[in-house]
Amino acid sequence: MTSKQVLIAIIGAGGVGKCFLSQLEVLARKRPSPQLSLCYICTSKKALYSSDYSAIATDSALSTLGSSSQTPLELPKLADYLASAQSKAILIDNTSSQDVADAYPQFLSRGVSIVTPNKKAFSGSYKLWQDIFAAAAESGAKVYHESSVGAGLPVISTLKDLVDTGDEVTKIEGVFSGTMSFLFNSFAPTSGSGGKWSVEVKKAKELGYTEPDPRDDLNGLDVARKLTILARLAGLPVESPTSFPVQSLIPKELESVSSGDEFLQRLPEFDSQMEETKAAAEKEGKVVRFVGSIDVATKQVKVGLEKFDRSHPIAALKGSDNIISFYTKRYGSNPLIIQGAGAGGEVTAMGVTSDLIKVLS
Ligand SMILES: NC(=O)C1=CN([C@@H]2O[C@H](COP(=O)(O)OP(=O)(O)OC[C@H]3O[C@@H](n4cnc5c(N)ncnc54)[C@H](OP(=O)(O)O)[C@@H]3O)[C@@H](O)[C@H]2O)C=CC1
Numbered sequence: 274m275t276s277k278q279v280l281i282a283i284i285g286a287g288g289v290g291k292c293f294l295s296q297l298e299v300l301a302r303k304r305p306s307p308q309l310s311l312c313y314i315c316t317s318k319k320a321l322y323s324s325d326y327s328a329i330a331t332d333s334a335l336s337t338l339g340s341s342s343q344t345p346l347e348l349p350k351l352a353d354y355l356a357s358a359q360s361k362a363i364l365i366d367n368t369s370s371q372d373v374a375d376a377y378p379q380f381l382s383r384g385v386s387i388v389t390p391n392k393k394a395f396s397g398s399y400k401l402w403q404d405i406f407a408a409a410a411e412s413g414a415k416v417y418h419e420s421s422v423g424a425g426l427p428v429i430s431t432l433k434d435l436v437d438t439g440d441e442v443t444k445i446e447g448v449f450s451g452t453m454s455f456l457f458n459s460f461a462p463t464s465g466s467g468g469k470w471s472v473e474v475k476k477a478k479e480l481g482y483t484e485p486d487p488r489d490d491l492n493g494l495d496v497a498r499k500l501t502i503l504a505r506l507a508g509l510p511v512e513s514p515t516s517f518p519v520q521s522l523i524p525k526e527l528e529s530v531s532s533g534d535e536f537l538q539r540l541p542e543f544d545s546q547m548e549e550t551k552a553a554a555e556k557e558g559k560v561v562r563f564v565g566s567i568d569v570a571t572k573q574v575k576v577g578l579e580k581f582d583r584s585h586p587i588a589a590l591k592g593s594d595n596i597i598s599f600y601t602k603r604y605g606s607n608p609l610i611i612q613g614a615g616a617g618g619e620v621t622a623m624g625v626t627s628d629l630i631k632v633l634s
């Protein structure tokens with residue numbers, strides 16, 4: 274190992290993790306120095322690494338991992354492994370695991386930087402948030418999580434720039450879920466009749482837009498997590514994603530179902546409930562959409578369904594698009610607006626890779 278080398282460790286090789294691996298390959302080619310060396314990769318069951326930090330070939334990492342007989346290191350051991358290396362190490366967390374998120378302070382305090390699309394660390398308890406940034410400040414390690422809100426869209430960097438340059442954010446509102454956007458754009462389009470709710474939910478999962486368990490999207494918690502992150506960055510110390518009103522779209526009858534698969538299997542029985550919601554909006558000449566807002570002055574955060582005129586920009590979104598409006602003192606009554614795909618492996622991995630570039634810089 275040399276000081277011109279940076280070690281990369283990846284936890285999670287699913288939809289986002291796989292796309293990140295190919296982007297890492299491109300980045301390593303385009304940016305020969307420092308040399309990026311993949312030293313560890315794991316899923317929840319398998320791992321690939323060696324005690325001398327030998328480089329794992331990125332192009333064949335997934336197939337080698339698939340046939341590996343190594344199991345993942347426990348998180349404290351992984352922190353030891355990375356902190357003991359002579360080169361700087363960066364941990365890429367491509368999971369949605371709370372356990373991995375809870376361990377960030379351990380990594381950061383030992384100088385290991387973190388890049389992640391996982392929302393759990395930044396929307397968990399306020400104490401975890403404080404511990405993460407305190408550990409990073411003390412050791413000088415970096416932590417970036419652009420893809421935790423709006424996938425690769427520059428939402429977090431924009432909000433940080435607004436705050437760091439002395440602007441005052443008064444309100445943030447919009448569509449914060451790629452899954453919810455896709456579902457309502459296809460189930461209740463501004464023209465035509467739209468598909469069946471349960472069929473669209475399955476499609477959203479197949480397209481890689483949903484959380485590993487789509488109930489985490491449908492119960493509103495994914496959006497609540499994103500709003501918690503943005504509210505904290507805007508200066509509101511929101512305690513948790515369940516400390517403000519969040520509307521769930523999970524039918525009452527399915528609230529106690531144990532697995533995501535059983536939930537998806539039974540969802541068609543309840544399509545009529547969402548049809549009623551859609552029909553009620555149509556009666557007023559409107560369409561229904563799933564939105565969120567943070568009112569910084571009144572400290573109010575909320576997540577749920579609202580009706581919109583068909584000509585409203587929120588009603589007219591396409592595919593998995595998010596739209597996020599920042600109202601600030603500087604921008605006055607014309608908000609700064611960010612719009613584009615808010616879910617999917619490639620666009621999410623782009624946010625992760627560009628965060629990695631920031632750490633390298
Ligand atoms: N998909 C998207 O559009 C977006 C996703 N994100 C976030 O990106 C993250 C990844 O999402 P996605 O790739 O879609 O999810 P997937 O379910 O496709 O992949 C998750 C990966 O993490 C692994 N994993 C889960 N828990 C652990 C653990 N405790 N230890 C080691 N590995 C673990 C899984 O392994 P195994 O298969 O063995 O369980 C799998 O390889 C999530 O936090 C999600 O919220 C953010 C923005 C957009």
Ligand SMILES: N[C@@H](CC=O)C(=O)O
Binds near residue numbers: 422453482483
């Ligand atoms: N499930 C999430 C993925 C990105 O955060 C979404 O649909 O927005």
Ligand code: NA
Binds near residue numbers: 422428429
């Ligand atoms: Na983003």
